[in-house]
Amino acid sequence: MHTITLIKGDGIGPSIMDEAVKVINATGVKIEWEEAYAGLSAFEKFGTPLPDATMTSFDKTRVAFKGPLTTVVGTGFRSINVALRQQYDLYANVRPAKSWAGIKTRYDDVDIVIVRENTEGLYVGLEHYLSPKKDIAESLAVVTRSASERIVEYAFQYARDNNRQKVTVCHKANILKFSQGLFLDVAREVAARYPDINFDEKIIDAACMHMVMNPKQFDVVVTTNMFGDILSDLTAGLVGGLGLIPGANIGADAALFEAVHGSAPDIAGKNLANPTAVIMAGAMMLSHIGETEAAERVVKAVEKVVNEGIYVTPDLNPNTKAGTVEMGSAIAAAME
Ligand code: NAD
Numbered sequence: 001m002h003t004i005t006l007i008k009g010d011g012i013g014p015s016i017m018d019e020a021v022k023v024i025n026a027t028g029v030k031i032e033w034e035e036a037y038a039g040l041s042a043f044e045k046f047g048t049p050l051p052d053a054t055m056t057s058f059d060k061t062r063v064a065f066k067g068p069l070t071t072v073v074g075t076g077f078r079s080i081n082v083a084l085r086q087q088y089d090l091y092a093n094v095r096p097a098k099s100w101a102g103i104k105t106r107y108d109d110v111d112i113v114i115v116r117e118n119t120e121g122l123y124v125g126l127e128h129y130l131s132p133k134k135d136i137a138e139s140l141a142v143v144t145r146s147a148s149e150r151i152v153e154y155a156f157q158y159a160r161d162n163n164r165q166k167v168t169v170c171h172k173a174n175i176l177k178f179s180q181g182l183f184l185d186v187a188r189e190v191a192a193r194y195p196d197i198n199f200d201e202k203i204i205d206a207a208c209m210h211m212v213m214n215p216k217q218f219d220v221v222v223t224t225n226m227f228g229d230i231l232s233d234l235t236a237g238l239v240g241g242l243g244l245i246p247g248a249n250i251g252a253d254a255a256l257f258e259a260v261h262g263s264a265p266d267i268a269g270k271n272l273a274n275p276t277a278v279i280m281a282g283a284m285m286l287s288h289i290g291e292t293e294a295a296e297r298v299v300k301a302v303e304k305v306v307n308e309g310i311y312v313t314p315d316l317n318p319n320t321k322a323g324t325v326e327m328g329s330a331i332a333a334a335m336e
Helices: 013-026 040-046 052-061 080-087 145-161 179-192 204-213 225-239 276-288 292-308 324-334
Strands: 002-007 031-036 063-066 092-098 111-117 127-129 137-139 166-171 198-203 220-223 246-250 255-259
Touching (some): 002 052, 013 063, 013 292, 013 324, 080 255, 092 145, 092 225, 111 145, 111 225, 145 179, 145 220, 166 204, 166 225, 179 198, 198 204, 204 225, 220 225, 246 276, 255 276, 276 292, 292 324
Parallel strands (some): 002 031, 166 198, 166 220
Antiparallel strands (some): 092 111, 092 246
């Protein structure tokens, strides 16, 4: 029996997480779900976006399955996603984007894994105003040798373990000579320790252009926090949209699995949200806890339903009659 902390989240979160739990339970793997709360819904319920009980659960289970959380733009509390990643030192954010046979996009052979540094860079939360009138703001990017080394190591080891040929580091060391320069220097040092894996380096702006024009040249991509955040939405766009891309936040002794997308308030409560990304995140989680056979069955079932294109949400097929619930049920049924 595995015990997993379940955070359903905000907006479309509860509806897609219900489908993901339905699919994971249908594998037959014995999981005790410990429900906990975070984000806007926790704030409304308990007066805090990250209740102690949630931390207590994650402290114990060390594995969390999380729906998207709403972070109010500009004002209000800090991002709870960022807080959780920092608190549990979930340093590697792994976001695979692969073409689907049944989804028509500009390319049919995209297979890119973004490995994003998840604990520092511009997302450390060191921001303040420099003037009483609040007309000058400063945000600090923190890049350390140790965090850079472990994320680049992670990317190369991931490439080796998953039969991948190449790691590309994306950076902006031409302008940000210190912070990005350090990251690039460390990447080159680590690359030298992996002679069996090809190494490439690209300046982030050029990388975006190359990725849109010729995504095939990318395999595993390693980059700093904010660039990874942006690039993974770009790769989502290449393979059919945000509803499809899972993310694993991996630390040395804890891991959290979620979708790349957010709480999508524009479609919340309408049975329109695509549950694929969280279900695929669930498959990554099953692999992580050693249930690889169940993980493969989930992936195959998702592929079947997505590629058939019938019981899918409208982002995948505008003529569909199905929604979130019907798609989740079809995936669960496809495993039998
Ligand atoms: P979003 O990812 O929620 O939505 C962007 C667009 O993609 C919207 O049009 C939405 O309808 C669509 N979309 C997203 N997920 C979808 C799905 N599963 N199926 C179909 N369409 C989907 O991004 P946003 O609107 O910029 O952010 C909304 C909120 O989510 C913000 O508060 C943001 O901070 C938060 N957010 C949270 C996470 C997280 O919890 N990991 C990640 C990103 C954004």
